[in-house]
Amino acid sequence: MKYNIDNLLEKYWNAETSLQEETQLRSYFSSNDVAPEHYVHAPLFSFIGQQREEETNIDIFSTLTGIQSYDEIDTLVDQYLAVNTSLNDEAILKHYFASNNVKTKHKELIPLFYFTDIASNISSNIDIEKTILDYNNIDNLLDKYFNAETSLEEENTLKLYFSSNNIKDKHKTYLPMFQFLKQQSSVSSNTNIAKTIDRHDPSEIFDKEQSSIPVLNNKAKVINFRRLISALAAIFVIGFAAYNITKTDTNKEPQYKGKFVMLDSEEETAEALEITKQALAMLSRRMNTSSKTVSYSVSKAKTANIFR
Amino acid sequence: MNKLFLLLAIIFMSFTSNAQTDAIDNFFESYQDDNDFTMVYVSPKMFKMVAKVAGDELDAELTSLVKDLKGLKILKTEKDARKYYKEAVKKIPTNEYEILMTARDDGQNIKILTKSKGDDIIEEVLLLVGGESEFILVSFVGNINLNDLAKIASSLDIEGAEHLEKLGKE
Numbered sequence: 001m002k003y004n005i006d007n008l009l010e011k012y013w014n015a016e017t018s019l020q021e022e023t024q025l026r027s028y029f030s031s032n033d034v035a036p037e038h039y040v041h042a043p044l045f046s047f048i049g050q051q052r053e054e055e056t057n058i059d060i061f062s063t064l065t066g067i068q069s070y071d072e073i074d075t076l077v078d079q080y081l082a083v084n085t086s087l088n089d090e091a092i093l094k095h096y097f098a099s100n101n102v103k104t105k106h107k108e109l110i111p112l113f114y115f116t117d118i119a120s121n122i123s124s125n126i127d128i129e130k131t132i133l134d135y136n137n138i139d140n141l142l143d144k145y146f147n148a149e150t151s152l153e154e155e156n157t158l159k160l161y162f163s164s165n166n167i168k169d170k171h172k173t174y175l176p177m178f179q180f181l182k183q184q185s186s187v188s189s190n191t192n193i194a195k196t197i198d199r200h201d202p203s204e205i206f207d208k209e210q211s212s213i214p215v216l217n218n219k220a221k222v223i224n225f226r227r228l229i230s231a232l233a234a235i236f237v238i239g240f241a242a243y244n245i246t247k248t249d250t251n252k253e254p255q256y257k258g259k260f261v262m263l264d265s266e267e268e269t270a271e272a273l274e275i276t277k278q279a280l281a282m283l284s285r286r287m288n289t290s291s292k293t294v295s296y297s298v299s300k301a302k303t304a305n306i307f308r
Numbered sequence: 309m310n311k312l313f314l315l316l317a318i319i320f321m322s323f324t325s326n327a328q329t330d331a332i333d334n335f336f337e338s339y340q341d342d343n344d345f346t347m348v349y350v351s352p353k354m355f356k357m358v359a360k361v362a363g364d365e366l367d368a369e370l371t372s373l374v375k376d377l378k379g380l381k382i383l384k385t386e387k388d389a390r391k392y393y394k395e396a397v398k399k400i401p402t403n404e405y406e407i408l409m410t411a412r413d414d415g416q417n418i419k420i421l422t423k424s425k426g427d428d429i430i431e432e433v434l435l436l437v438g439g440e441s442e443f444i445l446v447s448f449v450g451n452i453n454l455n456d457l458a459k460i461a462s463s464l465d466i467e468g469a470e471h472l473e474k475l476g477k478e
Contacts, residue, residue: 256348259346262316263349264350273365275382276374280374280448280457283448287409
């Protein structure tokens, strides 16, 4: 034993000890069997022990409750016994008495707080059980639920049960499903107008109306668009027929303006001849505006045998 | 109706693929779908049919001219006439076409150009008319005898038609 402690101390000075070995050392120095040759080191370890205790105390009370000293606990206890504490103060007290750092002078009060803690748990259990009757009933309800035979009320009971903290282990497999359903219902209730109308009073519906108007407008647009399409189709058919009728008319008296006309069928022969004649006449007439001719290619005219 | 359009499209495609896709063809094509333009196209097939009936209805000179024609394209617009006239003149490839004459008459610019094969055979005659009110581009394709052309001017009895014939007698 002694030999072992010597080894550990050596390692400790060399900063080579594991956490386990350090706790071993600490427990040794806090025990009553410290060997005389180790007395020298005892103050150091007892100091370290104190430091750790203070650190942990400060940790818990500064981070969790914001209370710095035990004096404040005293005043809180006084207030509590005088029925003068806020809920927050009571939570702090509960936390303090549930912790392992209760001062000896407060220890007599632990049973009191322990009891209130249990009592609060019990009362909450009773509340839930009141609303959902008993766990056998949940089994029945689940059976009915999966057979799609539950009423809305019974489904609400199930939802309530699965959102509580007292779910039996055998029911926990269904928990994700009910959580999912809960999420989904919260999502859809934002958009489902029918639901909001059912649940809320008329004044709220009036407020919601503004948001529901665009939806209705969209429907109206769809209908109008369909009507528009059918109207367009009708116009197109009529226009097409009219175009065909007028086209047969224009075959007799053609009007080319603004059109691309291609003459290549036998019925159009006379038309083609007339156009060719006009075109040739135009060319001939332009050629004969020679009184105002700016330039005339004589050599070209010669090769074309005009002047022979 | 759809069949007709399909037929037109096919014929026109075959026409464009067979014909020399020169600048003038492109010019016609680029405006054939424009509503501001009137375009008339008489196909070579049609000229074969026209040649059969031409003799019954026309005098000898005109008949011979028509029989030599293989294609006729007319493009006309009344919008931005000067602009399109200038554009057309710029697009004419000067190495392929020779200017037969240039004239200005009543505020209208007139250009007649020819495209020749060898010395005597004219393959195409182009007529461009550009004024304030209208732009006309006519393309006559075929072996066109300018002498006969001068003659029809007199037969159609148009003012100043004798002028060419007088020149011819000189």
